[in-house]
Amino acid sequence: MNFIDLKRQYQEYKTEIDKRIADVIDNTRFIMGKELKDLEAELAAYAGAKHGIGVASGTDALLVPLAAYGVGPGDEVITTPFTFIATVEVISFLGATPVFVDIDSDDYNIDISKIESKITKKTKGIIPVSLYGQTPDLDKISAIGKKHGIFVLEDGAQSFGAVYKGRKSCGLTDVAGTSFYPSKPLGCYGDGGMIFTSDDALAEKMRMIMNHGSSQNYVHKYVGINARMDTLQAAVLLVKFAHFEKECDTRMRLGSRYTELLSGGKVITPKVSSTTDRHVYAQYSIRVKNRDALKEALAKESIPTAVHYPKPIHLQEAYQSLGHKTGDFPVSEQVSNEIISLPMHPFLTDGEQKLVAEKILGAVS
Numbered sequence: 001m002n003f004i005d006l007k008r009q010y011q012e013y014k015t016e017i018d019k020r021i022a023d024v025i026d027n028t029r030f031i032m033g034k035e036l037k038d039l040e041a042e043l044a045a046y047a048g049a050k051h052g053i054g055v056a057s058g059t060d061a062l063l064v065p066l067a068a069y070g071v072g073p074g075d076e077v078i079t080t081p082f083t084f085i086a087t088v089e090v091i092s093f094l095g096a097t098p099v100f101v102d103i104d105s106d107d108y109n110i111d112i113s114k115i116e117s118k119i120t121k122k123t124k125g126i127i128p129v130s131l132y133g134q135t136p137d138l139d140k141i142s143a144i145g146k147k148h149g150i151f152v153l154e155d156g157a158q159s160f161g162a163v164y165k166g167r168k169s170c171g172l173t174d175v176a177g178t179s180f181y182p183s184k185p186l187g188c189y190g191d192g193g194m195i196f197t198s199d200d201a202l203a204e205k206m207r208m209i210m211n212h213g214s215s216q217n218y219v220h221k222y223v224g225i226n227a228r229m230d231t232l233q234a235a236v237l238l239v240k241f242a243h244f245e246k247e248c249d250t251r252m253r254l255g256s257r258y259t260e261l262l263s264g265g266k267v268i269t270p271k272v273s274s275t276t277d278r279h280v281y282a283q284y285s286i287r288v289k290n291r292d293a294l295k296e297a298l299a300k301e302s303i304p305t306a307v308h309y310p311k312p313i314h315l316q317e318a319y320q321s322l323g324h325k326t327g328d329f330p331v332s333e334q335v336s337n338e339i340i341s342l343p344m345h346p347f348l349t350d351g352e353q354k355l356v357a358e359k360i361l362g363a364v365s
């Protein structure tokens with residue numbers, strides 16, 4: 001059994017993917033090719049944003065918006081410590097300070113009730129993370145952003161395809177970024193990401209920043225970087241995107257089935273928020289008291305698992321300078337100790353799921 005089965009997916013779409021890749025190699029438009037333009041238009045329309053800007057990774061999809069907002073030394077940006085490091089490192093990389101807010105114990109996303117007490121004169125924006133494949137209540141967070149005149153950047157790296165109150169993740173805030181890392185719900189064959197916004201001026205600036213601050217060869221309006229997405233990745237994504245809606249529905253069905261199979265109170269299964277119409281389960285993660293023992297027991301049965309994430313960011317060596325200690329963000333710390341992610345992908349069979357659930361229930365007391 002695989003944790004995420006990219007081989008099965010490739011076998012399903014092989015003819016189309018091979019053809020699309022061969023077309024790019026044939027036309028040699030490896031940078032800024034037509035496939036990228038097509039992908040940006042299709043994905044922006046899907047997310048409900050005016051602009052989609054392909055970039056080289058999900059990390060760049062957060063870094064470029066922050067740079068466009070002019071985030072830098074002396075500024076603060078609010079986010080959670082229970083996320084992948086990329087959410088936080090982009091803030092620090094620009095010389096600004098990440099300010100943490102603990103997570104909600106139900107959906108593991110930012111605890112919205114604690115955001116406003118962390119807003120200061122230095123706060124430039126908020127990065128809510130849509131962890132595991134469902135968004136927090138982004139309307140509420142956007143209202144806080146508006147009230148204080150600060151931006152909201154959704155880290156939708158794990159939630160592309162998720163539906164919040166009838167609307168899609170990545171089309172709900174001032175700006176959003178997603179990741180096409182191969183194991184993400186919509187994954188390419190390398191690194192890739194996309195930024196979404198409906199703000200024309202911001203889009204224009206971000207499009208330049210991700211291409212050396214330029215919209216015309218050798219004319220540089222901003223200090224930028226090379227954060228362009230390869231045309232080959234866009235070609236792969238165009239094929240996968242044609243199957244994506246069906247895959248997201250399957251993910252939601254498989255997630256609900258895991259929850260049913262694991263019901264009974266021995267483990268804590270993920271809660272789907274009342275505002276979530278579709279959870280895409282980038283990770284299907286449960287909580288157990290004896291997480292490491294369960295991980296070992298499942299490994300003995302050749303069932304792969306992963307831990308997202310074993311140590312919250314405020315306790316990482318890289319963030320020692322912020323001066324945090326154990327106990328500062330208790331919910332993040334507790335969830336980090338108890339969380340474990342199960343095999344999850346749209347090609348998981350009913351039999352495999354049943355086996356995983358049986359072994360878990362057999363292993364935990």
Ligand SMILES: Cc1ncc(COP(=O)(O)O)c(C=O)c1O
Nearest residue numbers: 057058059084086087157179181
């Ligand atoms: C929550 C979150 N943010 C940002 C990223 C960064 O994406 P990438 O790996 O494509 O740079 C990831 C990907 O792992 C992620 O899970």
